[in-house]
Amino acid sequence: xxxxxxxxxxxCQRSPSTGSRxxxxxxxxxxMIPGDGIGPEISQAVxxxxxxxxxxxxxxxxxxxxVRGPDGKFGIPQAAIDSxxxxxxxxxxxxxxxxxxxHRSLNxxxxxxxxxxxxxxxxxxxxxxxxxxxxxxxxxxxxNTEGEYSGxxxxxxxxxxxxxxxxxxxxxxxxxxxxxEYTRENKRKKVTAVHKANIMRMSxxxxxxxxxxxxxxxxxxKFEEKYLDTVCLNMVQDPSQYDVLVMPNLYxxxxxxxxxxxxxxxxxxxxxxxxxxxxxxxxVHGTAxxxxxxDKANPTALLLSAVMMLKHMGLVEQARIIETACYETxxxxxxxxxxxxxxxxxxxxxxxxxxxxxxx
Amino acid sequence: xxARIFMKRPLELGKTFRKASTNLSAFEIxxxxxxxxxxxxxxxxxxxxxxxxxxLPGSGIGPELMAYVRDVFRYAGAPVDFETININPNTDESxxxxxxxxxxxxxxxxxxxxxxxxxxxxxxxxxxxAIRNELDLFINVLNCKSYPGVKCRQSNIDxxxxxxNTEGEYAMxxxxSVHGVVESMKIVTQSNxxxxxxxxxxxxxxxxRKKVTIVHKANIMKLSxxxxxxxxxxxxxxxxxxxxxxxxxxxxxxxxxxNPHQFxxxxxxxxxxxxxxxxxxxxxxxxxxxxxxxxxxxxxxxEPGTRNTGTAIxxxxxxxxxxxxxxxxxxxxxxxxxxxxxMIQQAIVKTICEDNIQTPDLGGHHSSSDVVQRVIxxxxxxxxx
Numbered sequence: 001x002x003x004x005x006x007x008x009x010x011x012c013q014r015s016p017s018t019g020s021r022x023x024x025x026x027x028x029x030x031x032m033i034p035g036d037g038i039g040p041e042i043s044q045a046v047x048x049x050x051x052x053x054x055x056x057x058x059x060x061x062x063x064x065x066x067v068r069g070p071d072g073k074f075g076i077p078q079a080a081i082d083s084x085x086x087x088x089x090x091x092x093x094x095x096x097x098x099x100x101x102x103h104r105s106l107n108x109x110x111x112x113x114x115x116x117x118x119x120x121x122x123x124x125x126x127x128x129x130x131x132x133x134x135x136x137x138x139x140x141x142x143x144n145t146e147g148e149y150s151g152x153x154x155x156x157x158x159x160x161x162x163x164x165x166x167x168x169x170x171x172x173x174x175x176x177x178x179x180x181e182y183t184r185e186n187k188r189k190k191v192t193a194v195h196k197a198n199i200m201r202m203s204x205x206x207x208x209x210x211x212x213x214x215x216x217x218x219x220x221x222k223f224e225e226k227y228l229d230t231v232c233l234n235m236v237q238d239p240s241q242y243d244v245l246v247m248p249n250l251y252x253x254x255x256x257x258x259x260x261x262x263x264x265x266x267x268x269x270x271x272x273x274x275x276x277x278x279x280x281x282x283x284v285h286g287t288a289x290x291x292x293x294x295d296k297a298n299p300t301a302l303l304l305s306a307v308m309m310l311k312h313m314g315l316v317e318q319a320r321i322i323e324t325a326c327y328e329t330x331x332x333x334x335x336x337x338x339x340x341x342x343x344x345x346x347x348x349x350x351x352x353x354x355x356x357x358x359x360x
Numbered sequence: 361x362x363a364r365i366f367m368k369r370p371l372e373l374g375k376t377f378r379k380a381s382t383n384l385s386a387f388e389i390x391x392x393x394x395x396x397x398x399x400x401x402x403x404x405x406x407x408x409x410x411x412x413x414x415x416l417p418g419s420g421i422g423p424e425l426m427a428y429v430r431d432v433f434r435y436a437g438a439p440v441d442f443e444t445i446n447i448n449p450n451t452d453e454s455x456x457x458x459x460x461x462x463x464x465x466x467x468x469x470x471x472x473x474x475x476x477x478x479x480x481x482x483x484x485x486x487x488x489x490a491i492r493n494e495l496d497l498f499i500n501v502l503n504c505k506s507y508p509g510v511k512c513r514q515s516n517i518d519x520x521x522x523x524x525n526t527e528g529e530y531a532m533x534x535x536x537s538v539h540g541v542v543e544s545m546k547i548v549t550q551s552n553x554x555x556x557x558x559x560x561x562x563x564x565x566x567x568x569r570k571k572v573t574i575v576h577k578a579n580i581m582k583l584s585x586x587x588x589x590x591x592x593x594x595x596x597x598x599x600x601x602x603x604x605x606x607x608x609x610x611x612x613x614x615x616x617x618x619n620p621h622q623f624x625x626x627x628x629x630x631x632x633x634x635x636x637x638x639x640x641x642x643x644x645x646x647x648x649x650x651x652x653x654x655x656x657x658x659x660x661x662x663e664p665g666t667r668n669t670g671t672a673i674x675x676x677x678x679x680x681x682x683x684x685x686x687x688x689x690x691x692x693x694x695x696x697x698x699x700x701x702x703m704i705q706q707a708i709v710k711t712i713c714e715d716n717i718q719t720p721d722l723g724g725h726h727s728s729s730d731v732v733q734r735v736i737x738x739x740x741x742x743x744x745x
Contacts (some may be wrong), residue, residue, distance in 0.1 A: 166544075230668070234668060261615070
């Protein structure tokens, strides 16, 4: 009884577009996490572009390098946590995760800490950058907190390891509702639930049931459910048949990266993590330590994520200006960074975008 | 293996112990009690130079494709007799499944379509998974080669995917601890990882392959995929002439869609294998072309590569029969009938690449029976020349 009451109260407070619309004259504080490797230089590029576009945002830069807490475990420094909780909006650069051992992934820790339950990654073919696929317009929405990435692993007997995939009804309902709300807000037509319920009957079955329940509440949006392998197969042959995809953690990770590969790689894909009381937008590429500090990095991913952030905050007009300037720069192909096949420096690319914004 | 025994519910274990002390028939001991296994070798059937092969049509497009295989074999004169076993997807009972498994143990080789398990009951295991686990078919090999005449985005792909087939995410050990919270276990064992890695490197060595890529997600699943990765790396050291590297699965998918030519042989666990094989099949032209081979220590089962049931196109005569025909060619090679295998293989290549008789999924407009008829024509003509 009490649990039901608390749930209802919780529902009242929760809303997918987390109340961040406000007047454009008001200056809003945003947390900026530059990250490692090429992080600092691309964060600076984005800040410069935003300043040129006169976006009413004040940046608060924090560092999330893990520190040893009083209990001996590595954790995010308290200053960073306070900053994001205060501002409720953040922009993050790439962070490094060691393979096989070491501290747990910082990305995961951030997600858990701020309860970021949905990861949205829109993948759209860029006009100036030709890949084998030019008609991609897919949004992958992935459950961000549990699933295969729960991090619960044990060695039961010597030589036998088990890793637990956790699926809860609460998280699945949350992400399904977010997916349908997002589809409605962005005027998209179809939601596809990606699963493997023929093999993982209970876990993916639960996820699927939650999606079906939520789909019943949104009769204007088409809903279909497809097996993961079918989606992979079809996505590679004809990406135009999918619109919005919603899925648990692991499949979402792989599918979103694959869709990013279809449009040109992680260097061009924005990503946003939506939480219960806040949102964190990030660039999903790696830290690229080999080109760090050489002014060769491509700030497009972080820039497009920042544009997503502006749209989330309601500053649609400025978002449109910056986005158009970015797309046009890439389309003209005069100043392209190394990963897109050009020879321009990061600063040249940034200056070109600033010029286009000023000219607007 | 050990994990499966420990993870089964304790009540059932108790029951089994009790049952073991009463009189159980040999059949029951072998099939119904996992702890007490009586290893009685079932003799492999071979009469007069003709092999007996189990055929499991499955559901969807399975039965029609199997009929095509029979036709082609009749014209090719392949010395193979088929023992067909139909598995009813609607029932929860596993009698058909038990017959199928016994038959495969007797014949040693099987060719199968995708078997549907329509039961929504979470206690019933997927029948395909059950067959693989019972027969310990721990390897699934997918030899992905581009067909020159097929319209696709990437050409000249030649990748071999070797995938762990029995454990990993497909362990099917799930439980609902609290209402609304479900746990599914992914099991990775050292013995299985070692077997797969060793098989993969031996395969690479035997077929003159230069590079092996290990696909994993050990940055997140440090213990499980970490174990798989470490074991593979350890085995790789014993084959210094073969280059090896490893790649994280999401990066791998991205690389596959942009530059698949950097891969040669790929090893991975069960779920990643499913994803990667479907991606590569998509790149080559679709689910209708490639065949997969499942190998165990004693048995081999051949099937279409992407394990699709194809219920949507069943009975419409538009399904692509090439995957099943390729599976039958693999089977003939395995049995040692190289001449017949080559004959059918060449007929297939001529039909698809030179004559361009292709079904709708490849962009053509012919029906399945057209394709099969042309393959048969080529076989008949090759006999005469």
